[in-house]
Amino acid sequence: MSITREQLYETVWAEPMTVVATRFDVSANYLRPGMPPLNVPNPPRGYWARWKVGKKPKRPSLPDPRSGEVLEWTKGDSVPRVARPPQDEADRANRGKKIAASERPARHPLVTAVREFFEAGRLSDVGYFLCSCRRRRWQTHSTSPTRCFSGLKIADTA
Secondary structure: OEEEHHHHHHHHOOOOHHHHHHHOOOOHHHHHHHHHHHOOOOOOOOHHHHHHOOOOOOOOOOOOOOOOOOOEEEOOOOOOOOOOOOOOHHHHHHOOOOOOOOOOOOOOHHHHHHHHHHHHOEEOOOOOEEEOOOOOOOOOEEEOHHHHHHHHHHHHOO
């Protein structure tokens, strides 16, 4: 039994996925991964619950098929894969190469941000940085400037 993407679209938006899957004698978990490669939008979570109480959620239209896209699905076939765009030679040649130390920034941007975060904090009575973020309800952190900067230096050498 095979089905076109247009038929699958109409079927999936007419009945819940479990009913459609039963009709094809497969599980909904087997059918669902086949839909993105066919470029068929499926109803979002809670669609049928809203539909039952009379709220008709918006139904997206079926997008035009992309070039090289599978237009039909047959039960028993493996899940079709979307072809990845070809990489150019420069991308392939540079994959996995390490960046030379001379081309890297002096300090990693994350280390710079953490350093600025601690420097923006206030100093305690004994000279420790006290940093907290009330918006995110972080715990207050305290550290000596010496330990803070030596730790950041270690983190930056990796």
